[in-house]
Amino acid sequence: MKSKTVSMIVALAVIFGGFGKPLANSSVDYLKSQILTDWSVITLSATNSLDGVNLGILETDPGQTPTDIERKILARSAAGANSDRLVSRLSGYFNGTEIANPAVPGLLSDDIFGVLALSSANARPEIRAALADFIKAGQNPNGGWSHFVDGQPNSDFTAMAIMALISAGENSNSDTINRGFAFLEQCDTGAGFSHFSGQGADAYSTSWVVPAYRAANKPLPSGAAEYLAAFMENNGSFDNSTVLTAHALIALNSKYYPVIGQATIPPPADTESPAQESNPVNERQIFVTIHGPSGIIHQGNISGAANALETITKSGIAHQTRNTPFGIYIQSIAGIAESGLNGWMYTVNGGKPGISTAHYALSANDQVVWFYGGPNDTGPGTENINANLPAGEQTSASVLLSAEITNPIPSSSETAEATANPNRPPIIIFGVDTSSVNFGQLRPGDNSPARPVKLTNSGNVNLDVTTALSNADPLFHQGLYIESNKSSTFLSGYCTPQEGYIEPFIPAASCGVFWKVLDKWSSFSAPVNAHSEKNVNLSLRVPSDFQSLGHKNGTLIFWATAK
Template identity: 25%
Template sequence: MNKQIRIYAQKGLSLTVAVSLLCFPLQIRADETSDALSKGILYLQSQANDATRTMAFSASGNDAGSVDYLKSFSASDAISYAKPILALTSAGKDPATFPAENFIEKLRSYADDTQLGNTEQLNDDMWGIFALASTGVSSTDSAIQKSKQYLLDNQNDDGGWGWSKSVSSDTNDTAFAVAALLESGVLLGDTAIQNAKNYLKSSQNDDGGFPYDPRSEFGTASDANSTAAVLQAINALGESASDWQKNGKTPIQQLLTLQDEDGGFWWQAEGSTEFNNKGATGDAVIALAGKWYPVKRLESSVENDGAAVSFRIEGKTAPVCKGLVIAKTALDVVKNSAEMCGFAYEIQTTGLGPYLVSVGGDLAEGEQGWLYRVNWNSPDAGASDYTLKDGDEVLWYYEKWDAKPLRLVISNPKEVYAPQEKVFGKVESFEGAGWNNAPEADVKAGGIPMKTGEDGLFELQFSQGGAYEARAEKAGFVRSAAVTLIVADVTSSSDLSVEIVRKEHETVEDETESEVRFTVSPAMLNFGKLEPGKSATQAVQIQNAGGKDVQVQASVQGDEVFYFLKLNDMIWSSFALDVQKSSGKQVEAKLSLPAEFGSFGAKQGKLIFWGTAK
C-alpha cells in the first residue's frame, strides 16, 4: 500500500503542539572554487594564529594545526568565548578541558532566564548557539532554545537582524542568525527563515555580492566579509550560489574578484578604500569550502536513540512511501517505516555488512539495486553505518549507482489554481555541487504528457477541477517527489495562528454564487503539551453549506511533526470524507508521537481541507 503525502488546499485550520524537529541541511562544495581555496589556505599559512584561521583550515579539509595559543585565553563576556570554543572543536579539542579554564562553563555563566550574554546584544546569542552546538549538545539544550527564542522575538520587520536590538538589520548578522536558527531546530520553511532570505536577496548588489548594510549612508559596495557571511548562510540553507544570481552573477563570482594574487581576500576592491585589508580571508575560505558555523562538532556523549527524519522511498516503477520516522541509521529508515507504509523488505547479511535486497517486491538485480542519499548527497558509508541527525532528509531509490535525483519546482505556487490557469515549473537534477536544468524530462500530471525544454521548464493547464499529482521522471535519473496541484472554482482558508486558544471559525464566502461551499470549525486545534509516546485528540466539524454533495480531503503544512496526524484513524494524506448537501460531519483529529521522539518545544502547522463536488 502506497501512502503519499499530498498537498491540497481549500479550508484552513491552525494547529499548535509542544514538539519540534531539527534541521541540519546539506553542505555544498563547488569544483570551480578549488584553486581559490588552495590559494586562500596558502595565504592563511603565512598569517598569525587566530580562531577563524584555525576554523578555515578545518573547514577546507586541512589539519587545523596547533591551538595551544588558546590555552591561556580568558575574557569577560559571552561572545568573546564563542569563537575560541568553535576553533577548539574544529581542531577536535574539548573546550571544557583543553584550555586552562573551562570555556563552556564560562560561556554558560553569562546565560539568564531568557538569553545568553548581554540583553541588548543579539550577536552573542547567534555565536553562543554555534559554540554550544559545536560541543555536541542537543539543540534542545536550554541555553540554545532560549537564545533561539530571543532571536525570533527580536527579528526586525524587514526580516533581518542587527548585532543588537536597537540597530537596523545588516547582512552579516542576518546571515549568522539564519544559520544559528537552523542549528537550534528552526525548520527551513519557517516564516522567520523565509523572511530573512527575502531580506538578504533584497540586499544583493548587481555584481552578485553583498554590502554590510544596503541602506548605509557610508556606502553600499559589496565586501568580502558580507558576501562570505551570506554564502555561509546559503550553504546552511542547503542552496546553491547559482540560485542567488543577480544580473547573471553569483556571490561566489563576486567574492573571487576580491582575491589577491597572494591568495588573500581584500575587504573591498583593491585600491577602493584606505581601510582595506585581508581580514576576510578566513571567512571566505569557510564559505567557499561549502561550510558554515560550526564547521565541526565534537561527538556527543549521549547515546543516539534515533533521530526524527523525513524520508522518501522511490521504487522501480512507482513511489513506495513518504513521511516522517524515528531512525538511528539510514537502513533503519526502511525497517521503521515498513509497518507504517505497508511494504515488505528483505535485508541480507554479507561480508561487507547488511545489504538491502528488496523493498515492496522490487528486487536488486544486475546493475540496479537499492541506494540511498541523505540531504541529496550520496554518503561514503554503508546504510547501516550512517548515523542520522534530527532533520535529515533520507531518499531511498531503486536505480543504477550513478543515477541522479530529480526535483520538480513550481514557479508560481498557489494553494488553489483556477481552471484553465497556467502552472509554470522547472525540473532540475542534483549533480553533487548543486541543481542543474533537466532537459527532456517527462512531467506527468493528470494524464497530460509533457516534456521539459532545454532549460528544464514546463507549463501545465487543467480544464477541470480536482487534485493533480505532478512528478518528473527521466531514464537514468531518480523520480522526483510528487507535488499535488489543486484546481477548484471556490477557495477559502484561515490564516495560521500561534495563539493557543479555541474559537469558532467564521467563513468569508466569495461574492459570487457557488454550489460548492463548506465551513470548518474550530479555527484552531490545540493539542497542548504532548509527551513522546502519548496521543491527543481534537474534534473538527465540517458543515456542507453548498448545494451539492462534496468529497472532502485533507493536507498538512508546517512542521513535519504533523505528519503523525490521523483523521478518523486514517493517515491524513489518505483521508477522504463524503458530506451530503445541507449536512455536517465530525472528524476526529489524533496526533500520536512515537515513544522515541525526543525534541521538544512549541511547533505550529496548518490542517487544510478541500472539497470537490460529487
C-alpha cells in the first residue's frame, strides 16, 4: 500500500533566442495557434495582440523556483494583471543581498530576472536596489555577465542584465552599462550576435541582445535585423519555434523587457482576492501569537507582514535565523533557542504549512501562531503529518528540478520522534533535504554538474529507496541519472567517460581511470538504514540531437519501502 505520494516536479526552462522579419500578422497568428506560454503572453501584449486570447495560463501556479515565479510575474505584468501574491513569494527568497535558491547556490540569472519581474510589477524598490548592486558586483572584468556569478560571460545574460539594471534606474550611459555593451560588441559578428565571443552568429542570442540596445536607446548594429529575418518561415514562425518566435517579435518591434501592459485583469480568486487589492501589504493586519514553552510571549496585530517570516522580523522581538535548504529558519525567539528535537514552528489559520516561513504569503486578517515544540507537535488546529506505517509499506518524498537548455554551439525531511526504544512500533519517516534542484544552463550534448540530494530516514526501520518517473518529458526518461557513491569501476584504456559513468575521481596510468558509477533513474536502488542519511547526486544528460523546445515537466518520486 502506498500511503502517500509527494511529487517531484522536473521543470526545464528551454530558452533559445532569435529574430526574423518585421512583425507580420502571420507571426501573431502562429503564436496564437500554439500552446500559450508566458513568453507568448509577453510578446502578444507587446504587439497589442492579446484580443481574443484565453489568458488562463496566467492563473496557473508557476512552480517553486524563483525563475518560474519571476517569469509568471513578467507575463502577468505584460497583460496588466496584479501580482501581489507572487511578489510576496519571490520576496521570500531574498536574503538581504540576492535571490537565494539553496538548491543552486551562485546563480545570477534569478537576480537578473528578479529585478525585471519586480520592475514590471512596480514592487519592492528596496529589493530591486539591492539586487541591482549584486548584479553590478557580478559583472565580469570584460564587461559581460553569466548565468552564474563566476560563470563564463555570454551575450544572452549580458543583454538581460543591462535591461534589468536600466529598469532599476541605472543610467543607460553609466560605466557599468557601457562596459556591458563593450562585451556585446565582442559578440557582434557583423550580422547577428554570437552566444560567446568569437563564435558564429546565433539567432537565439541575437533575440536577447537587440532589445538591450532598444532599452538603452543605442543604435542597433547593422545586419542584426536582416540576420533574424532569415529565420522567418512561411507559416509566420521563426525556425518553427514558439519560443524563438516570441523573442524575435519583441526584438523586431523595437520592444524590450520588461513589457508592461495597460489592461486591467483581476487577480485570480484563489490567490489574490479583491480585498487584498484594496488592502495593500503595508496596511494589512495580521494577528500574531507567539507561544513559548511556559506560555504566551506576545499577542497582537502586526502591520505590513507580507509572509510568515515577517511576523517575527517586524514584531520587534529578539530572534535569530539561519539559511537552510528549505529557506530561512527561525532558530530562536525571545532568547529561546532550538534544543535537540525541539524548535520553533508556525501555523496559519490553524493549519501547519509545509513550506518555509519566508515562502508563505499572507493575506489580510490571517492568524499566525508560533509555537515551540517537537517534530510531532502540530500546534493549535493542525494534524500530525508523520507517517506511522508498519514495515513493508511505503512513503515517498520529492524534489523540484529545473534546467535551462540553450541553443547548441558549432522536504524538508521531518525530524523523527523515534527513539532507541526496542518496543516502539515500526515507523517510516522519510524525506529529502531540498525542495528544488536546478541543473543550470545546458545545451544539447551537455552533461549537467552533479546536484546533491540528501535522503534521510528518521524512522526506526531500514528502508530500500527506489525512484519512479510520472508524467515526465522524454528528456528525463533518457537523460536523468543518479549517483550514490556506492561503487566504482576501473576502465582500462578509456580516456573519456563511457555510458553509465561520470567524471573520474582517481586518475590512473595509460588512460585507465576509476569512474564513479551512475545509475539510470530506472535502475536506482539504495538502502537507507534507520536514523541515517545517504547522499546522492542527480545529473542530467541532454542528448546531442535534442530539439524539442519549451518547458519540460515531470514527476520524479523517491519511494521508500520498509525492509
